[in-house]
Amino acid sequence: MRLSQACNVPAISTGDIFRSNVENGTELGQKVAVFMNAGKYVPDSLTNDLVRSRLNEPGVEGGFLLDGYPRTEAQVAELDDILAGTGHSLDVVVLLVADSDEIVKRLSKRALEQGRSDDTEEVIRHRLEVYAEQTAPLIEIYSERGLVVEVDGLGAVDEVTRRITDALDARGITLLAG
Numbered sequence: 001m002r003l004s005q006a007c008n009v010p011a012i013s014t015g016d017i018f019r020s021n022v023e024n025g026t027e028l029g030q031k032v033a034v035f036m037n038a039g040k041y042v043p044d045s046l047t048n049d050l051v052r053s054r055l056n057e058p059g060v061e062g063g064f065l066l067d068g069y070p071r072t073e074a075q076v077a078e079l080d081d082i083l084a085g086t087g088h089s090l091d092v093v094v095l096l097v098a099d100s101d102e103i104v105k106r107l108s109k110r111a112l113e114q115g116r117s118d119d120t121e122e123v124i125r126h127r128l129e130v131y132a133e134q135t136a137p138l139i140e141i142y143s144e145r146g147l148v149v150e151v152d153g154l155g156a157v158d159e160v161t162r163r164i165t166d167a168l169d170a171r172g173i174t175l176l177a178g
């Protein structure tokens with residue numbers, strides 16, 4: 001959120017959109033809840049349809065920040081296709097690096113604060129396995145395209161935000177002052 005404000009572009013977080021659908025009991029929410037609660041990825045077809053329609057809505061012409069998408073190779077292919085259609089291209093892929101034990105600790109804390117049912121220790125560990133299997137390979141795909149910027153993801157929110165904005169600035173990505 002801070003980052004999208006700094007870049008003055010909308011943030012599109014698939015996780016947030018899924019969560020709000022679950023909370024509002026929509027048809028999509030009913031379909032995705034079972035996957036989310038088990039720490040599994042929502043099927044690519046549902047996730048891709050969601051992002052495709054969001055990126056075709058007004059408001060993204062000046063850019064956007066994707067948070068939590070793409071997470072699978074099929075999503076990378078879909079995103080390429082969506083962007084080819086809208087005439088956009090990716091400027092950068094930010095890779096936040098953090099130690100697994102630290103991630104479990106932080107997410108468990110967040111679960112207590114926000115009451116997220118997908119943040120029990122068991123589910124978090126499973127999410128990390130799914131990440132290693134399905135999402136980690138994307139680092140190579142985007143590295144080969146020269147898009148990856150690696151940032152230390154541990155530290156206070158302000159600190160990590162600053163590291164990311166500095167890295168974006170260094171790549172010539174326009175940021176608001178401050």
Ligand code: AMP
Pocket residue numbers: 014015016018035036037039040041042043047067068069070071072075118127
């Ligand atoms: P997040 O808030 O990004 O951690 O996402 C929470 C949950 O939403 C994930 O554990 C998945 O169940 C689901 N989700 C979010 N983004 C995706 C995605 N790109 N592909 C599949 N599932 C997703």
